[in-house]
Amino acid sequence: MRYDLVIFDNDGVLVDSEPVSNTILAAYLTELGHPTTYEESVRDYMGSAVHRIHELVLERTGQRLPDGFDEVLQARVLDGFARELQPVKGIGEVLELLVAEGIPYCVASSSTHERIRAGHRRTGLDEWFEDAWVFSAEDVGRGKPAPDLFLHAARAMGVEPSRCVVVEDSPLGVQAAVAAGMDVYGFASMTPSDRLAAATGLFSEMTELPRLLA
Known part of the structure; x- marks a missing residue:
């Protein structure tokens, strides 16, 4: 080799x-008032650290994601992993x-x-x-x-x-x-x-x- x-x-x-985490991320961003499809989540966030989500949302909307966003997202993703990964x-x-x-x-x-x-x-x-x-x-x-x-x-x-x-x-x-x-x-x-x-x-x-x- x-x-x-x-x-x-x-x-x-x-x-x-990726199917699990991006489905959850898209739903959470939509819930927070930033409509996001699964396809858009894959396109924009796949492979990136969570700080990129904050940066892109702020850049596009002028709004910051709420305190605790990272913790809630992680908890939801881990729950999804436990069920279907x-x-x-x-x-x-x-x-x-x-x-x-x-x-x-x-x-x-x-x-x-x-x-x-x-x-x-x-x-x-x-x-x-x-x-x-x-x-x-x-x-x-x-x-x-x-x-x-x-x-x-x-x-x-x-x-x-x-x-x-x-x-x-x-x-x-x-x-x-x-x-x-x-x-x-x-x-x-x-x-x-x-x-x-x-x-x-x-x-x-x-x-x-x-x-x-x-």
């Missing part, structure tokens, strides 16, 4: 959380292959540590990720599309950015990986491939990933 570290995004790459099809086989070949991997996500861990427990992926291999936007000053999170993960794992590859499903994540000087493969399962065009390569089924990494 030509990389020394595989950095996985979490939502939509490891766990099939599933792992991305085929991710277990990819992780088995990396372990068999001795290739280090980690996760670098815009989600909070609590949300990442809750999703992993629900889907059984927690057995694949030690705490030291889990990185969140909470750990850095700026989330994606800034490169900070990926650079932080590479530094913590002791690997040069040029020897890392990122697996992402959002335009913001691809942008962050490119800015970090890393190869990035875009998982075009939910996101139209043209929105991931800046990626090193694209794939639509998780079973295709090992070939790209080889």
